[in-house]
Amino acid sequence: MEALRDLPADAPLVVLTGAGISAESGIPTFRDPDGIWARVRLEDVATPEAFARDPGRVHAFYDARRRALLDPAVRPNPAHEALAMLERRWPGPFLLVTQNIDDLHERAGSRRLLHMHGELLKALCTACGERREWRGDLGVETVCPACGRRGTLRPDVVWFGEMPYHLEVIHAALERCRLFVAVGTSGQVYPAAGFVEVARRHGALTVELNLERSAVSDLFHLHRFGRAGEIVPAFVDELLLVTGVGLA
């Protein structure tokens, strides 16, 4: 199957998103020229070793990102909204897997959603394992509300060298999906960058929606290049039309 029109209207879908989908909402990506990793070394803020060495610095990095996410000017854009609409309208199984730690998919209305790299608005206690919503700053003096210990909370995000969340469920969905769509991801970070290969090997049609070619572009059957806020709504409309599901 190499064309969208051959896809049954109840085919299982998996959509993978990365930082590019949130760029037009005002959240910087990682590897673009103005991206986060052009300003900060990931070894200083996004590894378990960095947190062990200098937890204050790591907290300050995520505190700044959490505050920026909670800025009222940061809102879901038409790409997030289109994927939420696709989930509501698609008659078959649907799973949205995001590498993003922001909550813009939820705010747009997505529900069948897995955050494989964790969530910025949650804290995890390394002592008692409690996870809870967290919208304020975190520091080395912060007390865990569940166990009362001091300095044990960390952002509930997956750092380099740690195991992403939900991989079993994601792999099962990749193996049975008939359509795999990747949005706004550079294809440089595994295991997410390898999902297209898994889906394709199991017979899925694979589509890349990105500003430019990614590191794994060759593994996609179809490509649409442009800004997510434009190409994702256009692709969702096209998918709903050619499969006969209809727009509304």
Ligand code: APR
């Ligand atoms: N619309 C669509 N795509 C865009 C846009 C846009 N407006 N702006 C940027 N992009 C594309 C870039 O061209 C790039 O290919 O989004 C991609 C973003 O790539 P990265 O910055 O590498 O982000 P991502 O792939 O999500 O990174 C994966 O690496 O460090 C981490 O843990 C972090 O989850 C993240 C992981």
